[in-house]
Amino acid sequence: MLSKKIILTGSLGVGKTSLFNQFLYQRFDEKYLTTIGVKVDKKTVMVNGRELSLLVWDIAGEIKQDKVPRTYFLGSSALIYVFDLTRPTTYSNMLEDLKYLKMITPGVVIRVIGNKIDLVDLEKLNDILDKVPATIDFTTSAKTGENVENVFFSIGEELLDNA
Amino acid sequence: MPDSNSGSASGDGLCQLIRLNFSGAVIHSSNTLFAxxxxxxxxxxxxxxxxxxxxxxxxxxxxxxxxxxAVETTFPGLDGFYDFRFVVLEEFGENVIDWTICDRTTYYRQIQADQQKNNEAKLRN
Structure with missing residues (x-):
């Protein structure tokens, strides 16, 4: 079976661990617990009739991506750059971060995810999205599970298309 | 990110060396942490x-x-925080991977508690 490494990255407190737990275990914890290093687990999914093993890395949040150890990106096939829709500081470095990530992981699939959609008034969502400096691929809620599977399936589809 | 040069505050710090061949099979293990x-x-x-x-x-x-x-694992018998180090080398004409696993659970739990306070303060501001 084909297996692919996916890294959840972004600033601290944006919900990377919650997305990890929601996708892998269908679990959500209201309490914030900081990640200090790395957790890795895997899940097999069916994408267009093909089995794909996703090896998902949940790493400690960093305000700037160049603080993440380079070895973490070794062998990665996709990156999920997560920011918090309710905290502008979590997307203020986005352009710089994405430029850096593309430079150190050429050819890797990147998705930009605005998390915590459940905390945003729908009337204010467009205002927030206008302020985000890059194209957002998905808005998600790790709490309700909204779009979480879709993020990973869209990555799986692109990885299989490229395989 | 924590680093591995800060020393263990707890006295835990037992390390295990596992040598793998390029097929992923175990050639040697010190079995210090698990068999x-x-x-x-x-x-x-x-x-x-x-x-x-x-x-x-x-x-x-x-x-x-x-x-x-600070690799967090829930693998049976390895529930805690560990530092992993991988080195690829040639031994007796065969390429092998030396994987060193060091138990730093107590140390990183303290780091995590401190970091939790710092991050909660940052998230409030």
Whole structure:
């Protein structure tokens, strides 16, 4: 079976661990617990009739991506750059971060995810999205599970298309 | 990110060396932390190892060590925080991977508690 490494990255407190737990275990914890290093687990999914093993890395949040150890990106096939829709500081470095990530992981699939959609008034969502400096691929809620599977399936589809 | 040079505050710090061949089978294990049968292929058992294994075997021998600090695992018998270090080298004409696993659970739990306070303060502001 084909297996692919996916890294959840972004600033601290944006919900990377919650997305990890929601996708892998269908679990959500209201309490914030900081990640200090790395957790890795895997899940097999069916994408267009093909089995794909996703090896998902949940790493400690960093305000700037160049603080993440380079070895973490070794062998990665996709990156999920997560920011918090309710905290502008979590997307203020986005352009710089994405430029850096593309430079150190050429050819890797990147998705930009605005998390915590459940905390945003729908009337204010467009205002927030206008302020985000890059194209957002998905808005998600790790709490309700909204779009979480879709993020990973869209990555799986692109990885299989490229395989 | 924590680093591995800060020293263990707890006295834990036992390390295990596992030597793998390029097929992923165990050639040697010190069994300091957990028992691993010789010849068993363990790559799929450890998702972190599985996700970098291909890159390791494609890397040059005598290349830099690949280090991962504060790896949180729930593997039975390894519930805690560990530092992982992978080195690819040639031994007696065969390419092998030396994987060192050091238990730093107590130390990192303290780091995590401190970091939790710092991060909660940042999130409030």
């Amino acid at each position: 691993v049968p010789i010849d068993l292929n363990i790559v799929a058992t450890f998702p972190l190892l599985e996700s970098i294994f291909q890159s390791l075997i494609e890397s040059n021998t005598h290349s830099e060590a690949y280090e991962y600090f």
